[in-house]
Amino acid sequence: MVALTDGADRSPFSGVRGPSSTNGNNNYHYKNQYLEQPRPVRIIVIGAGLSGIAAVKIFKERFAGEPVELVIYEKNNDVAGTWLENRYPGCSCDVPAHAYTFSWEGNPLWSRAYVGAVELFEYFKGRAVAYGVDEFVRLQHRVVGCDWDDQQGKWFVKVEDLSSETTFVDSTEVVINACGFLK
Numbered sequence: 001m002v003a004l005t006d007g008a009d010r011s012p013f014s015g016v017r018g019p020s021s022t023n024g025n026n027n028y029h030y031k032n033q034y035l036e037q038p039r040p041v042r043i044i045v046i047g048a049g050l051s052g053i054a055a056v057k058i059f060k061e062r063f064a065g066e067p068v069e070l071v072i073y074e075k076n077n078d079v080a081g082t083w084l085e086n087r088y089p090g091c092s093c094d095v096p097a098h099a100y101t102f103s104w105e106g107n108p109l110w111s112r113a114y115v116g117a118v119e120l121f122e123y124f125k126g127r128a129v130a131y132g133v134d135e136f137v138r139l140q141h142r143v144v145g146c147d148w149d150d151q152q153g154k155w156f157v158k159v160e161d162l163s164s165e166t167t168f169v170d171s172t173e174v175v176i177n178a179c180g181f182l183k
């Protein structure tokens with residue numbers, strides 16, 4: 001425990017988050033927080049394809065009850081990326097479908113070995129619904145820029161709202177690029 005000489009409440013239980021404090025002669029600085037006190041953190045995921053859907057499941061398992069916020073920006077009007085966009089004749093996965101599921105959740109119901117795009121879309125869309133992706137995703141939002149600010153220790157992410165044709169900037173500690181190859 002640090003011995004206080006100025007009577008200030010810097011108890012680790014005060015819940016105060018503020019600028020760092022000094023001992024009065026600037027010899028050292030310390031933060032008004034206890035060791036390993038969690039701070040709020042935001043995560044922005046770009047894209048709600050397969051990786052973005054998986055991010056929600058992992059996020060819920062890893063950060064339940066933590067002060068961590070997740071937002072996914074997706075340019076399309078639905079999830080599942082590759083399997084939403086590709087519909088050309090014969091479009092299918094090129095590895096056997098049992099090897100093309102999330103590793104934690106296979107699908108015993110595939111209709112054949114090299115499954116078509118619609119069936120793949122339905123599987124991944126179904127997983128998105130099961131994991132509650134809706135709660136986190138903002139559809140029709142295209143990320144058009146991303147800058148790191150060293151002073152603030154944050155990413156500033158420029159987002160185009162395709163439905164209203166407006167642009168805004170969001171900030172975050174963590175960016176996950178889940179864009180795949182679909183621009």
Ligand SMILES: Cc1cc2nc3c(=O)[nH]c(=O)nc-3n(C[C@H](O)[C@H](O)[C@H](O)COP(=O)(O)OP(=O)(O)OC[C@H]3O[C@@H](n4cnc5c(N)ncnc54)[C@H](O)[C@@H]3O)c2cc1C
Nearest residue numbers: 047049050051074075081082093094095142143179180181
């Ligand atoms: C016909 C075909 C067959 C394939 N077969 C296989 C296979 O058998 N095995 C295999 O491993 N892989 C296969 N792939 C590759 C497939 O793309 C990946 O397996 C998978 O889609 C990667 O998932 P992802 O989430 O990384 O990317 P995607 O599924 O591509 O999703 C990316 C998402 O990001 C969104 N996005 C992109 N840019 C932005 C932006 N700037 N702002 C907001 N959102 C954005 C997109 O709209 C999309 O929803 C195949 C691809 C195709 C086209």
